[in-house]
Amino acid sequence: MTSPFHERPFEQRHIGPDADAQAKMLAQVGYSSLDELTSAAVPAAIRSLEALDLPGARSEAEVLAELRALAGRNQVLRPMIGLGYHGTFTPPVILRNVLENPSWYTAYTPYQPEISQGRLEALINFQTVVSDLTGLPTSGASLLDEGTAAAEAVALARRVGKVKGGVFVIDADALPQTIAVIRTRCEPTGVETVVADLSEGIPAEVAERGVFGVLLQYPGASGAVRDLAPVIEQAHGLGAVVAVAADLLALTLIASPGSLGADIAIGTTQRFGVPMGFGGPHAGYMSVRAEYARSLPGRLVGVSVDADGNRAYRLALQTREQHIRREKATSNICTAQVLLAVMASMYAVYHGPDGLKEIALRTHRYAAALAQGLQQGGVEILHDAFFDTVTARVPGRAAEVVDSARLAGVNLRQVDADTVGISCDETTTAADLAGVWTAFGVHAAAGDLEALNSAAGEVLSGSLLRTDDYLTHPVFHGHRSETGMLRYLRRLADKDYALDRGMIPLGSCTMKLNATTEMEAITWPEFADVHPFAPEHQAAGYLTLIHELEDRLAELTGYDKVSLQPNAGSQGELAGLLAVRAYHRANGDTGRDVCLIPSSAHGTNAASAVMAGMRVVVVKTLVDGDVDVEDLTAKIEQHRDRLAVLMVTYPSTHGVFEENIADICAAVHDAGGQVYVDGANLNAMVGLAKPGRFGGDVSHLNLHKTFCIPHGGGGPGVGPVAVRSHLAPYLPNHPLQPSAGPETGVGPISAAPWGSAAILPISWSYVRLMGGEGLKRATQVAVLSANYIAKRLAPYYPVLYTGPAGLVAHECIIDLRPLAKAAGVSVDDVAKRLIDYGFHAPTMSFPVAGTLMIEPTESEDLGEIDRFCEAMIAIRGEIDKVGAGDWPVGDNPLANAPHTAAVLAAGEWEHPYTRQEAVFPGGLNPAEKYWPPVRRIDGAFGDRNLVCSCPPLEDYEG
Numbered sequence: 038m039t040s041p042f043h044e045r046p047f048e049q050r051h052i053g054p055d056a057d058a059q060a061k062m063l064a065q066v067g068y069s070s071l072d073e074l075t076s077a078a079v080p081a082a083i084r085s086l087e088a089l090d091l092p093g094a095r096s097e098a099e100v101l102a103e104l105r106a107l108a109g110r111n112q113v114l115r116p117m118i119g120l121g122y123h124g125t126f127t128p129p130v131i132l133r134n135v136l137e138n139p140s141w142y143t144a145y146t147p148y149q150p151e152i153s154q155g156r157l158e159a160l161i162n163f164q165t166v167v168s169d170l171t172g173l174p175t176s177g178a179s180l181l182d183e184g185t186a187a188a189e190a191v192a193l194a195r196r197v198g199k200v201k202g203g204v205f206v207i208d209a210d211a212l213p214q215t216i217a218v219i220r221t222r223c224e225p226t227g228v229e230t231v232v233a234d235l236s237e238g239i240p241a242e243v244a245e246r247g248v249f250g251v252l253l254q255y256p257g258a259s260g261a262v263r264d265l266a267p268v269i270e271q272a273h274g275l276g277a278v279v280a281v282a283a284d285l286l287a288l289t290l291i292a293s294p295g296s297l298g299a300d301i302a303i304g305t306t307q308r309f310g311v312p313m314g315f316g317g318p319h320a321g322y323m324s325v326r327a328e329y330a331r332s333l334p335g336r337l338v339g340v341s342v343d344a345d346g347n348r349a350y351r352l353a354l355q356t357r358e359q360h361i362r363r364e365k366a367t368s369n370i371c372t373a374q375v376l377l378a379v380m381a382s383m384y385a386v387y388h389g390p391d392g393l394k395e396i397a398l399r400t401h402r403y404a405a406a407l408a409q410g411l412q413q414g415g416v417e418i419l420h421d422a423f424f425d426t427v428t429a430r431v432p433g434r435a436a437e438v439v440d441s442a443r444l445a446g447v448n449l450r451q452v453d454a455d456t457v458g459i460s461c462d463e464t465t466t467a468a469d470l471a472g473v474w475t476a477f478g479v480h481a482a483a484g485d486l487e488a489l490n491s492a493a494g495e496v497l498s499g500s501l502l503r504t505d506d507y508l509t510h511p512v513f514h515g516h517r518s519e520t521g522m523l524r525y526l527r528r529l530a531d532k533d534y535a536l537d538r539g540m541i542p543l544g545s546c547t548m549k550l551n552a553t554t555e556m557e558a559i560t561w562p563e564f565a566d567v568h569p570f571a572p573e574h575q576a577a578g579y580l581t582l583i584h585e586l587e588d589r590l591a592e593l594t595g596y597d598k599v600s601l602q603p604n605a606g607s608q609g610e611l612a613g614l615l616a617v618r619a620y621h622r623a624n625g626d627t628g629r630d631v632c633l634i635p636s637s638a639h640g641t642n643a644a645s646a647v648m649a650g651m652r653v654v655v656v657k658t659l660v661d662g663d664v665d666v667e668d669l670t671a672k673i674e675q676h677r678d679r680l681a682v683l684m685v686t687y688p689s690t691h692g693v694f695e696e697n698i699a700d701i702c703a704a705v706h707d708a709g710g711q712v713y714v715d716g717a718n719l720n721a722m723v724g725l726a727k728p729g730r731f732g733g734d735v736s737h738l739n740l741h742k743t744f745c746i747p748h749g750g751g752g753p754g755v756g757p758v759a760v761r762s763h764l765a766p767y768l769p770n771h772p773l774q775p776s777a778g779p780e781t782g783v784g785p786i787s788a789a790p791w792g793s794a795a796i797l798p799i800s801w802s803y804v805r806l807m808g809g810e811g812l813k814r815a816t817q818v819a820v821l822s823a824n825y826i827a828k829r830l831a832p833y834y835p836v837l838y839t840g841p842a843g844l845v846a847h848e849c850i851i852d853l854r855p856l857a858k859a860a861g862v863s864v865d866d867v868a869k870r871l872i873d874y875g876f877h878a879p880t881m882s883f884p885v886a887g888t889l890m891i892e893p894t895e896s897e898d899l900g901e902i903d904r905f906c907e908a909m910i911a912i913r914g915e916i917d918k919v920g921a922g923d924w925p926v927g928d929n930p931l932a933n934a935p936h937t938a939a940v941l942a943a944g945e946w947e948h949p950y951t952r953q954e955a956v957f958p959g960g961l962n963p964a965e966k967y968w969p970p971v972r973r974i975d976g977a978f979g980d981r982n983l984v985c986s987c988p989p990l991e992d993y994e995g
């Protein structure tokens with residue numbers, strides 16, 4: 038008897054090509070089995086022989102049942118802890134149609150803007166929300182979280198500030214995790230920080246040391262709302278750059294940081310409809326004075342025009358090509374938090390300024406009534422002016438109060454033995470307040486709410502209040518009904534090309550299946566609604582899942598210990614390099630600061646090395662794409678005493694398994710250096726080879742590449758750092774959750790103890806669904822598919838690099854330079870022309886300019902792979918026609934790509950090719966056509982005329 042359908046191996050759903058297709062592909066590549074192929078592709082010296090020690094595969098139904106059981110072990114209490122994480126109602130229309138909608142969550146970073154107009158519009162809305170509320174004109178499109186945004190503000194202040202040297206002063210009322218993240222980041226680059234009580238200004242003994250920057254928290258962690266204008270003025274008098282960490286919801290009521298004189302505002306947008314999720318993912322934000330736009334970390338979306346002069350969005354300025362700036366980049370951020378930024382922006386679009394203000398007022402009045410009830414009951418409240426957070430003094434009784442609140446189902450913050458913090462949010466109820474009063478032994482009740490509210494009077498007044506307008510743009514006024522909102526979301530999603538339309542063969546990005554079963558659990562309340570600083574016993578399900586995932590990733594990579602805290606690959610890199618640095622220091626090797634990086638490396642590597650206080654020394658690459666061992670040996674010799682680490686990507690960014698990797702690692706170790714293996718390409722190795730076994734001391738992985746977390750249009754991600762045991766004492770830890778890392782750790786690399794915990798169920802499910810054998814097969818098919826494409830395209834485009842057996846790893850680079858040069862066609866033309874054929878372009882010009890890097894992954898079936906190959910072959914034919922002079926260089930289907938419906942319908946057709954050739958090339962079925970909403974976008978025009986928030990109202994007239 039066959040098993041019921043839902044119990045069939047998930048592997049058959051995850052892996053695109055079935056047995057027949059695999060056989061055909063193997064025949065094309067010239068091997069008789071997957072094992073034979075991968076034995077030839079993966080060097081024998083590094084191949085793992087034993088099977089993975091992982092539990093066997095489970096069916097989708099079984100995995101969902103296991104997740105239910107884990108969820109059942111999390112306890113969801115009323116979240117009144119505060120500290121930057123708050124309860125929020127995610128409007129269901131946004132929950133289902135953004136967070137649970139593959140059109141949004143499977144999209145890629147908008148580097149190809151013509152097929153990304155929907156998410157770019159959502160991000161420009163986000164930038165408008167942030168810049169309006171903070172009162173600073175230029176906002177980026179999301180940072181990783183509030184803590185790292187604060188650390189980026191320190192770096193920005195250092196870049197742009199007038200005071201060279203001096204200290205960075207942090208408000209003692211800043212969030213404790215923010216202070217800790219800043220310290221982790223400042224230590225390696227020698228930036229000195231001072232935490233000081235700034236309520237009476239910057240103390241004289243601090244000012245004397247020279248101050249290049251200041252961070253103020255607004256409202257403070259204690260809840261206090263202060264008029265920041267005087268201290269900002271004082272700081273400016275010292276020549277310092279001033280950053281304000283501000284709560285966006287509070288800013289609907291209180292004066293904006295910009296109006297108070299701040300230069301930078303940072304924070305989180307979590308409480309704009311994004312669940313707490315035990316710490317993340319959420320979108321951090323940063324906005325700045327206009328003159329700092331070029332120094333902004335992360336991505337900035339701007340307005341430009343397309344070939345017809347119509348308005349179009351694209352990434353602006355340096356943020357378009359951040360990855361090639363390497364050590365000159367403004368930060369190491371690559372993957373950010375796009376999906377969560379989209380959610381937060383939509384929350385603002387849906388509620389509008391009036392709705393947001395109402396939510397803020399309600400939140401505030403609950404806090405006011407709460408404080409009034411406590412005061413009437415004889416409890417001392419520490420601050421007169423507050424927004425949502427009340428600090429109560431209960432000498433010697435704080436622990437007892439927090440415990441009894443917990444029994445009433447409410448989590449409070451124990452500040453110290455005498456002090457309790459209580460934060461209200463839009464979900465706070467009268468019953469919650471009653472629970473808090475009871476815990477304090479106060480005799481107020483839910484029914485007293487109205488009376489207490491009136492008795493509380495004005496808590497915020499005068500110069501503390503905001504007087505200017507915000508969110509006046511029509512987009513924040515036109516989508517108030519659910520029908521309207523639903524259609525707006527649909528309209529934007531329809532403009533974009535995501536994995537729900539077709540293949541996204543981006544090399545180095547591993548755009549594979551993000552299975553629905555894997556996504557299911559992340560929005561369950563037992564995972565979504567846990568506060569990151571809730572007591573650990575309330576998160577037992579989460580912690581089991583986290584530890585199991587850590588252990589399984591350790592098994593898969595051959596390392597001893599894994600930390601899931603870094604919330605992107607770039608952050609994993611920094612964490613790994615900080616571990617290396619700490620290890621050398623612990624051995625007395627304080628002079629080891631040289632980081633060797635092959636010239637082909639991903640740009641984040643160099644940027645992270647600089648942040649870790651290292652000196653980047655570039656190692657040459659040979660014409661065949663391998664690391665130049667002679668140059669490497671020379672550089673090792675030259676820097677022998679100062680060598681800290683070699684950072685090498687494996688398989689290389691050229692998509693090749695280098696034969697001599699084990700020797701390279703040994704040479705570095707001989708010189709006393711450590712080996713960092715960038716694990717972003719792990720999809721070529723899972724089950725076949727383990728970096729921790731062939732010479733790596735440390736790696737980061739990208740769970741949003743290899744382990745199925747969707748790209749979300751440019752984030753979220755998780756970048757676990759995996760280390761051998763000698764580096765384990767130096768993994769990240771966290772000041773508020775001691776079990777999140779070793780006591781001897783380097784400090785937190787993210788604001789939350791387990792980073793973006795809420796999306797870990799995705800990777801956990803993937804590993805559980807596939808089992809060891811399934812994971813290995815996925816790798817083998819990924820390698821097969823890449824080689825199949827390389828073989829099919831080789832007659833038309835030279836494949837730039839291959840290993841000794843003429844094989845590539847999980848991706849291949851095709852060289853367009855000779856062809857393009859001869860015909861006068863650019864790699865850009867080919868990428869845009871692929872849109873007409875219904876594809877997202879492969880990775881363009883990385884790691885080699887003028888090339889395309891293609892990574893199909895194991896999830897694309899043979900039909901889609903063939904469709905892609907045929908499109909590429911047809912495009913070769915088009916290039917030849919241009920080359921032969923059949924079509925002029927300036928007017929051909931490549932130069933004019935992509936073609937829109939408007940182009941097709943416009944009056945006379947005056948091109949030397951037909952309308953059919955333009956929009957239905959290669960026999961494309963008109964009924965299945967993806968129509969790009971705009972023509973080719975002029976990036977430079979937008980940089981000359983920088984507009985980074987919603988375009989002005991006049992643009993909407995007519």
Ligand SMILES: *Cc1c(COP(=O)(O)O)cnc(C)c1O
Pocket residue numbers: 370371372545546605606607608639641642686690715717718739754756
């Ligand atoms: C994607 C990638 C990174 C950076 O990862 P993010 O999560 O985007 O920060 C680093 N190295 C390589 C080789 C990559 O492909």
